[in-house]
Amino acid sequence: MKWHDMKDAACPVARAMGVIGDRWTLLILRECFLGERRFDGFQKRLGITRHLLAERLKRLEAMGLLARKPYQDRPLRHEYRLTDSGKAFAPVMLSMQDWARKHLPSEDMPPISFVLRDGDAEVDPVLTDRQTGQELNHRTVLLRPRKASQP
Amino acid sequence: MKWHDMKDAACPVARAMGVIGDRWTLLILRECFLGERRFDGFQKRLGITRHLLAERLKRLEAMGLLARKPYQDRPLRHEYRLTDSGKAFAPVMLSMQDWARKHLPSEDMPPISFVLRDGDAEVDPVLTDRQTGQELNHRTVLLRPRKASQP
DNA sequence: CATATAGAGTTCTAAATTAGAACTCATTAT
C-alpha cells in the first residue's frame, strides 16, 4: 500500500493513518491546539525541516483539518487554523497522550497538561459509550469484521 | 528529530508517535485486536512487505505492546500477542476510528465495527472525565504548556 | 527418495521519503 492509497481505504483506521501516519503530523496538530498558527512558529518549535512542514501543512489543509487564511496583505501572509474537523481530533490526541503517559513512561513530566477549561484540574479521560455510559476498553468492546477485512 | 529520539521525548504525544508514527503500525495493531497473531497472517491481510513487518513487530515488542511467545517447537515458531499495554491502546484506536468515520468520509461502510461485548449495539464513543463525568473536547479542555514546550 | 508446502524470517536492489542547508521574494526596520 502506498501513501496515496490510504486516503481511500475502506477502513477508517487506515484513512486516519493516511493523515497522521508519520512522525510529524500529530506534533503539528499539538502545536495548533497550543495556539500556534504560523509557518515559522511551527518550524522553530518543532525543529521540523521547512520542506516537510510545508508538505504536511498542505496535507492537513487538503484533508480538512487546517484552513489557510490570510492574516495580512503587503506582503500577503497566511496562517493555519484548526477547522471543526481538526478540533474534533482533540479527544483522539487526549486519549493518546493518556495512553502514552501510562504505558511509555519517561523521566520527565509531560510538558503539556490537559486541564478542564473551568478550573485547574488535570483531566482523567475515560472513553465511554454515549448510550449506556459503559466504559469502553478491550474488555467491554469487541472488534468485529463486517464482511471480509481488508486494509 | 530522528526516529530514535522520539522514544525519549518528554512529551507523551511525541513518544506515542515514536511507536505508531508510520503508515503500518496501527494497522498491525488493528489486526491484533481482530485476533491475528502470526507473521504470515499479518503479511497476507495487510500486504505489508515482510521486511517491514518484521521490523515493526520487533518495535512493537520492544515498546511493550506485543509479546512474542512460542506456540510450537519442531520447528520452533512464535506468535505475537497483545500485552496489557497493547490492549490498553484500544480506546485510542476506537476514538481514532470514530473521528475518521465522521471526518474522513468514504463511500464504503467501515469493514470493522466496534460493538459492546454484550449485545450487538455498535458503540458511540465519548471521551469523558472520570471525576466530573464531563465530556472532553476542544471546548471543555485546554492544552497548557507546563513550562517551556519542546517536542 | 524427491519434491512440495508451511511458517517465519533475512537479504538484495530500486524507488520514495526525509534531513539539512541554502536560496528566493516581498516588505519593513535600522
Place this chain on the structure above:
DNA sequence: ATAATGAGTTCTAATTTAGAACTCTATATG
C-alpha cells in the same frame, strides 16, 4: 545600504520503504 521577518522552494545526501527472491526447519505427498 544593509539587515530582519515570514513563508516558502530548491538542491544533495542520507534514511526508509517497496518488491521480489532466498533461507532454514520440519511435515506432507507421490
